[in-house]
Amino acid sequence: MANIVPYSFGGALLSAQHDFATGGHTYKLALYTTNPYTESSTVFAGGTGNGEVDPAGSTNYVAGGNVLTSQAVASSTLVATVDFANAVWGAATTGAATFGAAFGAIYNTNTVDGTADRLVVVLDFGGTKTATAGDFTVAFPDPTSGSPAGTGAIISLNAN
Amino acid sequence: MALVINDRVKETSTSTGTSQTTWTLAGAAMGFQTFNAGVGSGNTTYYCIFNQGTSQWEVGLGTLSTSTNLQRTTILDNSDNNTSAIDFAAGTKDVFCTLPASKAVYLDSTGALVPDLGYASKGFATAMAIAL
Numbered sequence: 001m002a003n004i005v006p007y008s009f010g011g012a013l014l015s016a017q018h019d020f021a022t023g024g025h026t027y028k029l030a031l032y033t034t035n036p037y038t039e040s041s042t043v044f045a046g047g048t049g050n051g052e053v054d055p056a057g058s059t060n061y062v063a064g065g066n067v068l069t070s071q072a073v074a075s076s077t078l079v080a081t082v083d084f085a086n087a088v089w090g091a092a093t094t095g096a097a098t099f100g101a102a103f104g105a106i107y108n109t110n111t112v113d114g115t116a117d118r119l120v121v122v123l124d125f126g127g128t129k130t131a132t133a134g135d136f137t138v139a140f141p142d143p144t145s146g147s148p149a150g151t152g153a154i155i156s157l158n159a160n
Numbered sequence: 161m162a163l164v165i166n167d168r169v170k171e172t173s174t175s176t177g178t179s180q181t182t183w184t185l186a187g188a189a190m191g192f193q194t195f196n197a198g199v200g201s202g203n204t205t206y207y208c209i210f211n212q213g214t215s216q217w218e219v220g221l222g223t224l225s226t227s228t229n230l231q232r233t234t235i236l237d238n239s240d241n242n243t244s245a246i247d248f249a250a251g252t253k254d255v256f257c258t259l260p261a262s263k264a265v266y267l268d269s270t271g272a273l274v275p276d277l278g279y280a281s282k283g284f285a286t287a288m289a290i291a292l
Binding site: 003005010013097099100101104121123124125126129130131134135136137138139140141145146151152153154155156157158 | 282283284285286287288289290291292
């Protein structure tokens, strides 16, 4: 089980093509049954042909995924972190969900320097997780976790 | 009266016809236990009757009314592809405890419940940290 951080992400980050701060760019999490990405991938790849969860073959999954909410950047002496609220496909948001997914891709929907849907990271769930008429939740880790604190966040920059 | 499904319950029988009230069990097959031992008199169970050397078979919900009589209470499937009692011809039958496919609940290759009984289940995935 391994997440994929695309080679392009570091460069995009240093080129100010991402803004994870509150009120910054809009990030989405798309779900996949199979992983279409490699480290060389640069942008979001959608559609069932790329392994994305099929909206027609599931309940309450929309092509392209859901917008991630409550994004926030925090920084301490050594570690800067990004966090999002847990992503939930379920009764309180989209209605009860019925689908399975094994991978997720976070991407930036904003067009920056002429490119939209820049890929941030591909998440490996370690196998297919399935919801049947219930909530499908992707839980992001506590942004203060890890040692030093913050290195357990979903995305962190460690100056140590 | 409980529904009891048990392993290695198998007897022979020479009963014939379509009677759903009288079906005499003639004793356990070698290495198996009787319905009376494995299911218990007064209980129900899923059964299969197969007429040896023929194409006749029947799967149903049975009631063990006595230690040696299995009532064919509800026919679920049979070799005529309907839910009527088979008119079993003469010959030795195998009668055994089974789990009918129509009553099975299982997970498919994606982990989804089959059949969809309308019960809710949650999917929960953990996003692993990325340190740059």
